[in-house]
Amino acid sequence: MSTIPALVGTADTARAPAGGRHGADEEHVRRPGRGGLLEAEERVAAGVGRALEAVFAAVAETRAETAALLARVTDAGRGAVSADLAALRPGLHLRLEREELVSGVGFVAAPGLLTDVPAWLEWWQSTAEGDVRPLLLDLDPRQSAYTDYTHWDWFALPRDTGLRAVAGPYVDYLCSDEYSLTLSAPVELAGRFAGVAAADVYLRHFEDAALPLLRELPGPAHLVNARGRVAASADPAHLAGSLTKGHDFAAVLREARATDVAGSGVRLVPCRGLPLVLVWRAATA
Amino acid sequence: MKQRHVESDARDTSGRGGAEGARRAVFAPVESRARVEAVVRRIGDAIELGLLADGEQLPGESELAGLLGVSTVTLREALMALRQRGLVTTRRGRGGGSFVSLPERPGQERLRARLRGWSSEELRDLGDHWAALSGTAAALAAERTGPDDLRPLLRSVEELATAPDAAARSRVYGRFHVELAAAAQSARLTREQVTLQTEVGALLCLVLATDEYREEVADRHRAVIRAVQDEAPDSARTLAERCVRESAARLIALRLTL
Structure with missing residues (x-):
């Protein structure tokens, strides 16, 4: 499934601004215009962050509604069943309609959570015609080789870390057949992992949102995830889905500070609160 | 996810039904013809591969048509083709409906x-x-x-x-x-x-x-x-x-x- 995961700081909200612009170790402005470039790259990184934070907001709403629903059912003294999750539908439909970037949204139950079925996805997608439809998976292991969804990064990362996560870009042949990013967060019931709330962003839609931002920079720019997989690009030399090699993007994200790649003019700028790095090259120095 | 191990091959129904049937098929609206075949393929393969059990009752015509996203006319044509292949039997009246009928042959x-x-x-x-x-x-x-x-x-x-x-x-x-x-x-x-x-x-x-x-x-x-x-x-x-x-x-x- 080749999902490329990365973790995001907190379970619900973005961290305080952590970009290089206000950092104490920020390099000195070496020549006229550099300050403007630094501001521009920060603006681009922040714009990308805002686009995906809107998606994370939809995930957080789903997470809260699901957790409240599961708690209500449990308080009533019984185990949750798949039919209980139908109560999530109005909210899921609303988010599909409201969030331009979101093409699929829902709750994916941890196996064993529901008493009537071994596994369940309460998952809704928007169609090309603008309707919403449920995803109906064949979850019978005797018939399908794709019934175990617990290996996918969008499920495993929130489960294993307790944090919200961005998986991808990856080919989502389970749910949408689209090249996608999936943003997800863990749902808990009585302090135990109960499943994930998640939202799909098709990469072509993400490109629509990211490209105008990337083009604002005066040099070729692209966005990569923690493993260097290109998520959006305004640079024909680095197309979406390819790997940008030779940089430790995970370290850039850990340090949450923009850096220069020595001698190349390449800048690596973390998108605050998100596991994406803006890579761009200022026109030759 | 789609039915991944259902074959999409229904060629053994082609060429049957004589010249009249063939002519009708030729002149059926293309879209609806393709839909009948798609439904025959989907249900027929599901039966042949054991996804639908022998004797299982299929949902009622209007419900099934709704599930598959086709018109009832299309569905009826598809059920007719499935009956001809011996994969479905239809009983009329009370307790009636369409039932899966598995061919008497091992997998x-x-x-x-x-x-x-x-x-x-x-x-x-x-x-x-x-x-x-x-x-x-x-x-x-x-x-x-x-x-x-x-x-x-x-x-x-x-x-x-x-x-x-x-x-x-x-x-x-x-x-x-x-x-x-x-x-x-x-x-x-x-x-x-x-x-x-x-x-x-x-x-x-x-x-x-x-x-x-x-x-x-x-x-x-x-x-x-x-x-x-x-x-x-x-x-x-x-x-x-x-x-x-x-x-x-x-x-x-x-x-x-x-």
Whole structure:
């Protein structure tokens, strides 16, 4: 499934601004215009962050509604069943309609959570015609080789870390057949992992949102995830889905500070609160 | 997810029904004709592969039409074709409806009958298509794969090595090739591979019954993974092509004995 995961700081909200612009170790402005470039790259990184934070907001709403629903059912003294999750539908439909970037949204139950079925996805997608439809998976292991969804990064990362996560870009042949990013967060019931709330962003839609931002920079720019997989690009030399090699993007994200790649003019700028790095090259120095 | 191991081949219904039926089919609106066939294929294959149980009652006509997203007229035509193939019986009146009626033949024999529906030339072409997809996917994956991308492929190889029966083996075999296309970061290749596996998946049951060939396929898959890991696109392509060509060759050899 080749999902490329990365973790995001907190379970619900973005961290305080952590970009290089206000950092104490920020390099000195070496020549006229550099300050403007630094501001521009920060603006681009922040714009990308805002686009995906809107998606994370939809995930957080789903997470809260699901957790409240599961708690209500449990308080009533019984185990949750798949039919209980139908109560999530109005909210899921609303988010599909409201969030331009979101093409699929829902709750994916941890196996064993529901008493009537071994596994369940309460998952809704928007169609090309603008309707919403449920995803109906064949979850019978005797018939399908794709019934175990617990290996996918969008499920495993929130489960294993307790944090919200961005998986991808990856080919989502389970749910949408689209090249996608999936943003997800863990749902808990009585302090135990109960499943994930998640939202799909098709990469072509993400490109629509990211490209105008990337083009604002005066040099070729692209966005990569923690493993260097290109998520959006305004640079024909680095197309979406390819790997940008030779940089430790995970370290850039850990340090949450923009850096220069020595001698190349390449800048690596973390998108605050998100596991994406803006890579761009200022026109030759 | 689609029904991944349901073949999409309904060619054994073609050519039946005489000149009148053929003429009607020719002049039926194209879209609706295609829909009837799609419904026949979907339900017929589900029955042949045991996804729908013998004697099971199908939902009522209007409900089924709604589920499948077709008109009731289209559905009725499809049910008629299924009755002609002996896969559905319809009882009238109270307690009536459409029921699955499994052909009185064991699975293996039904699969052989299905394989007979393919000419050796068609199987050769299927193998060529598959080799093109998996070979290209392997080469692209070798260029685009990070270390963590290989986990699903490794898992599938290990599952194949322990899969008990031919049906489980063919499902995991197919999944490996879907995962390979996903590792290539190509949604189109992945979709094509999924579609292709719905055609070839059931047939592969016929050649994956022996542990010996199951092991051979697992080894070939391991070799593909190693080449992808080594970022060796040419070698990955060649190994993936060889793997699927060998399976297609076995199907063709079997077909020629039927």
